[in-house]
Amino acid sequence: MNATLKTIGVLVVFFIAAPLLIVVPMSLSSAPSLQFPPPGYWLGYYAQYFSDPSWLRPTLNSVLIATANTVLTMLLVVPATFALVRHKFWGKSLANVMMMMPMAVPHIVMAIGYYSYFGQLGIVFSKLGVVLAHTCLSVPITFLVLSANLKGFDRSLERAARSLGATPAQTFLHVTLPILRPGLLISALFAFIQSFDETVVAIFISGRDAETLPRKMFDSIRQDADPVIAVISTLLFVVVLGALLAPHVLHIARRLARRAVPILENRS
Template structure:
């Protein structure tokens, strides 16, 4: 339908055109929403990794009181329905002034992405051969040097995969964005929802096509990274 020449949704198309693609790339509303989603998703990936990488090491290499509780709390956002999370964020943000702000949307998306990243990272950290770190220490490396030169290169594929998961989750998040994102922080899923609800703009088919292509590309990258990581072992 994205290549249809019709001015409304029509399938199968009776004629073909790139008019909907031209309309998308000429629309400030669609391009602004796309830029917002890409920026928030990229920021969400960074913030998620900054929190989930240390958490993965702490939960899988250390024993401490409350460890199971900490793990359950970090995984909890994956178990709670999105609508419940959205209402909770809206209520909390209304009190502290974070509704309709980039920071508010970024933190909410990161909270939902941390469980996905933590699961991807935990499997790698748990299966990491610590004899490699011991060998580095025997050769005179400090703990930081051992981490930087031995551990980090070997877990980099898992970190990249976790970052991609966080990016896709943020880019695709619609329910929470509908509650806490405003006109200035209009994300692509929110803009798409408004389009289908108000005017049924056929440009939406272009957005859907480009989003599917992006997700296929990212998960193909994940598959390639997993294959390379398996081969390196």
């Protein structure tokens, strides 16, 4: 059974990673457009990406918008999750449904609604409009992750802290927050990815000054299939891979450091 599960896992990983076998070589291609297999290899498109403001500006916009979206989403979702999970009040079921509604509505429908409503407010084609729209889209998945962590939280730990004289704020900072930290970090990560990767709403409400990287990539592949798209995909993969490997590298480095300390002490 274990061997079967491992085989299935390897096949799933290969299926997910298979496009990289095409994307990475195309990022190094010397062809004027996306072409596989590449006729030749060079690093010109990497240099073009890092020197072209038309690509760097959307990248910076996406990072700023995703960061602002993450902060705003967490400020809204954290208190809402505590209220919906730990308290009973009239309209709780309706509030739960409303929190999940953006996940059930197609993004194209929401994009049209945002375009009309934000147009009346005068914030369409602005970073603020994109941040607000992305926040609405990020709330459901963030709420699901955080509520799952909060439902499994042992409240007897908080009661013990309160019985020992801790204030509600001290209990939250020193008991609740450390235990929920992994769930909070994962929720924030999902909010960031949701915003950074979103395309449909950005196409409708992001103007020239608020153009995001996914919208730039969509416009580019629709017009001329610029190989810089493959460069960006490869760089994003490297960033994600680095983030996944960083904890393991740090763990190995700490183990090596702990082993080195006694050796150095003996030598001294």
